[in-house]
Amino acid sequence: MTPEIYIRSASQLGTFWSGGWQLPSKHEEDASNNHRKETVLHPVLPMLDSAALVLIGLAGVALGSQPQAPDPIPAPLRELTWGQLNFLHTTDVHGWYSGHLQEPSFSADWGDYISFTTRMREKAEAAGTDLLVVDTGDRVEGNGLYDSSDPKGVYASEFLKKQHIDLLCSGNHELYKQNTSEAEFRTTVPNFKGNYLASNIDIIDPESGEIVPLAQRFKKFTTKMQGIRIMAFGFLFDFKGNYNNTVVTPVEETIKQAWFQKAIRDRGVDLFLVIGHVPAKSREYAAIFTAIRSVQWDTPIQFFGGHHHIRDYVKYDNKAYSLASGRFMETIGFASLSGLSTAKKQTSAARASPVFTRRYIDNNLFSLYYHSGHDESTFHTPEGKKVTEDIRKARSVLKLDHVYGCAPKTLWMSRAKYPSDDSIYSWLEKEVLPSSLRPHLRENTTGLAIINTGGIRFDIFKGPFTQDGAYIVSPFTNEFRYMKDVPYDKAVMVLKVLNKATNILTQAGFMPRDSSSLSPPEQWSRTEDFIAKAVHIPLSQGADNEQNPLQDGDEPTLTPGYTTKDDGGTDGDDTVHTPVSFYRAPNCIMATITNDDDSSSTSNVVDLLYLDFLEPWVTVATKIVGIDFDPKKDAEAFMPGVQMRTMLTAWAKAADEDEEEEDDEDDARPAARSIRRTSEAAQILRPASRLLAPRSSLPAARFSAFRPAVFAQPVAQRRSYAAPSGVKEVTVRDALNEALAEELTSNEKVFILGEEVAQYNGAYKVTKGLLDRFGDRRVIDTPITEQGFCGLAVGAALAGLHPVCEFMTFNFAMQAIDQIVNSAAKTHYMSGGIQPCNITFRGPNGFAAGVAAQHSQDYAAWYGSIPGLKVVTPWSSEDAKGLLKAAIRDPNPVVVLENELLYGQSFPMSEAAQKDDFVIPLGKAKIERPGKDVTIVTLSRSVGLSLQAAAQLKSKYGVEAEVINLRSVKPLDVEAIVKSVKKTGHLIAVESGFPMFGVSSEILALAMEYGFDYLQAPAIRVTGAEVPTPYAEKLETMSFPQEDTILSQATKLLRL
Structure with missing residues (x-):
C-alpha cells in the first residue's frame, strides 16, 4: 500500500494513503508463491502514543480466508477504546469483497468482516453497550468480483446483503449509469429496508415513471442496550455526473427543506448521526453541521464520510466529529462515543462532555482476531464461513484468477514519482498506449493519446497478472475517440489546459465538475508530494522506562503502511507502520503514437485521441486553445469495443505468448513467466502488435464481448424539465x-x-x-x-x-x-x-x-x-x-x-428566483462574466461598471475579462477568487470604499497569500479617492470608480 501523507494547514491536519506497497523481498516471494511462513510469538508491548499496543502472533494457522490470500505479518497493535455507542464503518468498497490477495495487511475478505461484526456486536452487548455497522457507499465498480459478472454485481449484491448493516447510503458510483442506480433501487434498498437512507437522492421509478426518493430521507431509532435516541440522515455530496434517471439535490438546498428542518428540531434526540458519501471535511458537512447547530447547540453529532479514499478524522466542534475510513476494504473504521444522554438517563453534565474516539483497523485476521477477543477456532461464524466460500466459488465461475502474464516488478500509482521507470503512468505512456494503439493509426499519421490518471485505480504488483488484476487496475468501460488533423502545438496545449488550469473549465461555465476530478481520488485532498524518511518508533519505551517486554531487547521490524495524522492526533491507526512516500500525478498523461517504433518523431498535424470519458473536458479545452471542435461532427470512434482493460489483458497475453516462442525448448514453462526485455519499464507484460491488428483483419466477433451495453430509457421514464419561461x-x-x-x-x-x-x-x-x-x-x-x-x-x-x-x-x-x-x-x-x-x-x-x-x-x-x-x-x-x-x-x-x-x-x-424558497447562500461569489485574461473582483454597484468595462475590453482589444460579483464580503469566497486568478494570471479589485484598509486591500492580500505563484503582473486596486466625498458633481464623479477608470487600469495591467 502506498501512503499519502497529507499535512493540512494549522486548522486542518490530516494524513492519508493510496495505492499499494511492496513488501520486503522475502515476503514478496512468499506471498507470490502462497507459502506459509513461520510465526513468532511476541509478548504484549507497553504504551505508545498514549495507546496500548499489542504485538500478536498466531502460530501454525492459515490466516488467509481466500486460498490465494497471503498471511498477515505480525505487527504491534493499538487497543480500541469502547464507549456507550460504538461503530464499525466501511466506505468505498468498490467490489473488493475478496479482500487484497497480494497485500498481507488487507487480506481478510467480506466473510471475515461478517464474522467480525458479529463478534464485536456480541462483545458490545455483553458489556451493556451498543454497536452499529455503517457503510457510506461506492460499493460498486472497481473489482472483477463486481464488474465481470453479467449482469454486473449479481454476486456482489448477494455478499453485501449477508452483512448486518444498520445504516447505509449511496455513493456517486451507484448513480453513474441507469442500470446501476436501478439495481440499487430494486435490490439493495429492499435488502436493507428501513436501514438505507437517501436524504438528497431521487430516482425515476422504472415501473411508474414517477420521480421518487431512492430510499427514506431519515430515520429515528433507539439503540437496543443503552436506549440512545438517534436521528440519522444519509447524504451524497453535490454530485453532478449522475445519469438522468436520478436527481441529486445539492446539500445546501436539501437542508432548507421542511422535513429536514423539522427533523433537526426534534428535542427527543440524544445524537445526530449523519452518514454520507461525502468527504469528512467538506462544505456539505459544514453546512449540515451549521444547520443542526443553529437549532440544537449542544446535541452531539457523529458524521461518517467517504469518497476521497483516505483515512481522516475531522473535528467540527467539541461535540461533533467526522470519520472517513479509507477504501477498497483496506480499512475498517471504528468509532466510539461516551457521555451521551439517553432516553433512560438525562444528565446535563453528560451532555456537556461527550468523549469521541476513532481507530483505523487494517483489514486482516491478525487485527480482527485480536480486537474481537477471538482466535481461529472461535472467530469465524457459520454465515461468515459460507460467504467466504461463496466468494471463492464466484471467483472461480468468473475466472478471476486466470493468469494472463507475470509482472517482474511492481508499478506504482503514487509511491513512484511520475515520470519514472516505476510509475504505472510512465509505463502506460511509453509502452502500452503506443504499442496498443499503433495498429489502428491512419497511415503516415502521428497520434497523441490522452488518458486521465484517475481512470487507473490501482497498482500492478510483482507476480501474476490476472483477470481480476485487470479489472482492479482499469474497471471502467471507456473507449478511445479521436479528431483528425489537429495542429501539433495546439494538441499539446490541450494537455496543458487539462493539467495546469485546474478549474478553468468549470470557471468557463461549461463543466459540472472541475478538472482536478480527472486525477486519482486519493490526491484530491492534498496539494504536495510527501517523501518518506527513515523513522524509528521506540516500541519498548514504557512510561517508567523500566519495562522491556521484547525478548533479548529486540524490537520488531515495522512494515510500510498507513501512518495517519488527523484532527485526533497520530495514534488513529490500529497497526503501527513506517511511512511510505506519496507523489502526486497530473490530471492527464499523453502518449505519442507513430507508425513505427520511434515515438520521438512527430509531425505538424496529428490525430488527437482521448478516452470518451474525457470528451466534455476536451471539448472545452480545445476551444480554449483555439481548435474549432464539435464532438458530434468531428470525433470518431477509435478501435470500437476496445477498452483500457482490454488492452492490458491483450498486452499480458501477447507477452506471455512471445515469451513461449522465445523459449519453446522449455516444456515445463510456468504459467506465469517473467518477461525479459532491455527497457526497464518495458519488462512489464510485453505487447505483441499482432494481437491488436487493424480492424479490417479482425474477426467481427473478436471484440463483440467488449462493446458497451446501451440502456435505452423508455419515453415515459425520461425526466421532464420546465420550459425556460417566466423570466x-x-x-x-x-x-x-x-x-x-x-x-x-x-x-x-x-x-x-x-x-x-x-x-x-x-x-x-x-x-x-x-x-x-x-x-x-x-x-x-x-x-x-x-x-x-x-x-x-x-x-x-x-x-x-x-x-x-x-x-x-x-x-x-x-x-x-x-x-x-x-x-x-x-x-x-x-x-x-x-x-x-x-x-x-x-x-x-x-x-x-x-x-x-x-x-x-x-x-x-x-x-x-x-x-x-x-x-x-x-x-x-x-x-x-x-x-x-x-x-x-x-x-x-x-x-x-x-x-x-x-x-x-x-x-x-429567473423563474426560480421568483419562488418563495429562493435563497442565495452567504459566502458564495458569482461569476457574472467568465473570462480567461484578467480577473475583476468587485461588489455592489461597481459590478455593473466592471461589466461595462469588460465589454469594452472585449470589443476594443479582444480581451476576455472574468467579472466576479462578491455578493458576500464576510464570509469572503476566497476560493472563487484564487481559482480565477490561477486561470487568468491578472487581478483587479474594484470597490467604492476608501483605498486604505479596504475590501480591495484584503482581496489583494489574500491573492498574495494563496495565488502569488499564478500572478503574471502586480495586482491592482481601483477604489474611491482618499478624500471626503465632494458635493460638486464633477468632483464627485472623479472620487469614485467609473467604467473608464476600470478600463484604463485594465489596459495598463495587460500592457495593451
Whole structure:
C-alpha cells in the first residue's frame, strides 16, 4: 500500500494513503508463491502514543480466508477504546469483497468482516453497550468480483446483503449509469429496508415513471442496550455526473427543506448521526453541521464520510466529529462515543462532555482476531464461513484468477514519482498506449493519446497478472475517440489546459465538475508530494522506562503502511507502520503514437485521441486553445469495443505468448513467466502488435464481448424539465420588498423596524405596502434615534425574535455602532454559543448622487473587519432577494449593504428566483462574466461598471475579462477568487470604499497569500479617492470608480 501523507494547514491536519506497497523481498516471494511462513510469538508491548499496543502472533494457522490470500505479518497493535455507542464503518468498497490477495495487511475478505461484526456486536452487548455497522457507499465498480459478472454485481449484491448493516447510503458510483442506480433501487434498498437512507437522492421509478426518493430521507431509532435516541440522515455530496434517471439535490438546498428542518428540531434526540458519501471535511458537512447547530447547540453529532479514499478524522466542534475510513476494504473504521444522554438517563453534565474516539483497523485476521477477543477456532461464524466460500466459488465461475502474464516488478500509482521507470503512468505512456494503439493509426499519421490518471485505480504488483488484476487496475468501460488533423502545438496545449488550469473549465461555465476530478481520488485532498524518511518508533519505551517486554531487547521490524495524522492526533491507526512516500500525478498523461517504433518523431498535424470519458473536458479545452471542435461532427470512434482493460489483458497475453516462442525448448514453462526485455519499464507484460491488428483483419466477433451495453430509457421514464419561461424584469427595490414579505409570511418571529418604514413605506419605498399586509406589530415606525431603535432590535433578537432593522442610510448607523459591533456581533461568542443573535441590519450604503461627504461613505470594510458580523452587498435583483432572505434566516447578525442608485434599476429575475424558497447562500461569489485574461473582483454597484468595462475590453482589444460579483464580503469566497486568478494570471479589485484598509486591500492580500505563484503582473486596486466625498458633481464623479477608470487600469495591467 502506498501512503499519502497529507499535512493540512494549522486548522486542518490530516494524513492519508493510496495505492499499494511492496513488501520486503522475502515476503514478496512468499506471498507470490502462497507459502506459509513461520510465526513468532511476541509478548504484549507497553504504551505508545498514549495507546496500548499489542504485538500478536498466531502460530501454525492459515490466516488467509481466500486460498490465494497471503498471511498477515505480525505487527504491534493499538487497543480500541469502547464507549456507550460504538461503530464499525466501511466506505468505498468498490467490489473488493475478496479482500487484497497480494497485500498481507488487507487480506481478510467480506466473510471475515461478517464474522467480525458479529463478534464485536456480541462483545458490545455483553458489556451493556451498543454497536452499529455503517457503510457510506461506492460499493460498486472497481473489482472483477463486481464488474465481470453479467449482469454486473449479481454476486456482489448477494455478499453485501449477508452483512448486518444498520445504516447505509449511496455513493456517486451507484448513480453513474441507469442500470446501476436501478439495481440499487430494486435490490439493495429492499435488502436493507428501513436501514438505507437517501436524504438528497431521487430516482425515476422504472415501473411508474414517477420521480421518487431512492430510499427514506431519515430515520429515528433507539439503540437496543443503552436506549440512545438517534436521528440519522444519509447524504451524497453535490454530485453532478449522475445519469438522468436520478436527481441529486445539492446539500445546501436539501437542508432548507421542511422535513429536514423539522427533523433537526426534534428535542427527543440524544445524537445526530449523519452518514454520507461525502468527504469528512467538506462544505456539505459544514453546512449540515451549521444547520443542526443553529437549532440544537449542544446535541452531539457523529458524521461518517467517504469518497476521497483516505483515512481522516475531522473535528467540527467539541461535540461533533467526522470519520472517513479509507477504501477498497483496506480499512475498517471504528468509532466510539461516551457521555451521551439517553432516553433512560438525562444528565446535563453528560451532555456537556461527550468523549469521541476513532481507530483505523487494517483489514486482516491478525487485527480482527485480536480486537474481537477471538482466535481461529472461535472467530469465524457459520454465515461468515459460507460467504467466504461463496466468494471463492464466484471467483472461480468468473475466472478471476486466470493468469494472463507475470509482472517482474511492481508499478506504482503514487509511491513512484511520475515520470519514472516505476510509475504505472510512465509505463502506460511509453509502452502500452503506443504499442496498443499503433495498429489502428491512419497511415503516415502521428497520434497523441490522452488518458486521465484517475481512470487507473490501482497498482500492478510483482507476480501474476490476472483477470481480476485487470479489472482492479482499469474497471471502467471507456473507449478511445479521436479528431483528425489537429495542429501539433495546439494538441499539446490541450494537455496543458487539462493539467495546469485546474478549474478553468468549470470557471468557463461549461463543466459540472472541475478538472482536478480527472486525477486519482486519493490526491484530491492534498496539494504536495510527501517523501518518506527513515523513522524509528521506540516500541519498548514504557512510561517508567523500566519495562522491556521484547525478548533479548529486540524490537520488531515495522512494515510500510498507513501512518495517519488527523484532527485526533497520530495514534488513529490500529497497526503501527513506517511511512511510505506519496507523489502526486497530473490530471492527464499523453502518449505519442507513430507508425513505427520511434515515438520521438512527430509531425505538424496529428490525430488527437482521448478516452470518451474525457470528451466534455476536451471539448472545452480545445476551444480554449483555439481548435474549432464539435464532438458530434468531428470525433470518431477509435478501435470500437476496445477498452483500457482490454488492452492490458491483450498486452499480458501477447507477452506471455512471445515469451513461449522465445523459449519453446522449455516444456515445463510456468504459467506465469517473467518477461525479459532491455527497457526497464518495458519488462512489464510485453505487447505483441499482432494481437491488436487493424480492424479490417479482425474477426467481427473478436471484440463483440467488449462493446458497451446501451440502456435505452423508455419515453415515459425520461425526466421532464420546465420550459425556460417566466423570466421577468424586477427592480432591486421590489426584489427587497418581495423578500421581506415572504419572510414575514413564513416566519412569525420576523418583524421590521426603523425610521418611516411603516406609514411612509420607507425612505426608498422598500417596505411599501407591508404595513397594510402585516399590521403595525410587524412593521414598526421608530423615533429618529438610531442608537435607541437599534438597541431595541438587539434586545428583541436576544429574546428569540428575528428583527430586520432598517437604517435610512448606513451613515446614520454610526450613532448605533456600539449596539452593532458590541452587543449584536459578540454575544454569540461570549455566551459560548448558547445565545444566538438573529438580526438583520439593512439600508443604503456607499456612493450615491449629490449627497456629499456624510452620506456617501462605504462601510463594507468597516463591518467586514468585525468578528461575529456577516456582511453582504447585493448588486442585481436576484442578489437582493436571495441575500436578504438568507440574512434573515441566518442565526448570526448580518449587515445588508444596499446601494441607493440601484433601488430603481431593473434586472431579469429567473423563474426560480421568483419562488418563495429562493435563497442565495452567504459566502458564495458569482461569476457574472467568465473570462480567461484578467480577473475583476468587485461588489455592489461597481459590478455593473466592471461589466461595462469588460465589454469594452472585449470589443476594443479582444480581451476576455472574468467579472466576479462578491455578493458576500464576510464570509469572503476566497476560493472563487484564487481559482480565477490561477486561470487568468491578472487581478483587479474594484470597490467604492476608501483605498486604505479596504475590501480591495484584503482581496489583494489574500491573492498574495494563496495565488502569488499564478500572478503574471502586480495586482491592482481601483477604489474611491482618499478624500471626503465632494458635493460638486464633477468632483464627485472623479472620487469614485467609473467604467473608464476600470478600463484604463485594465489596459495598463495587460500592457495593451
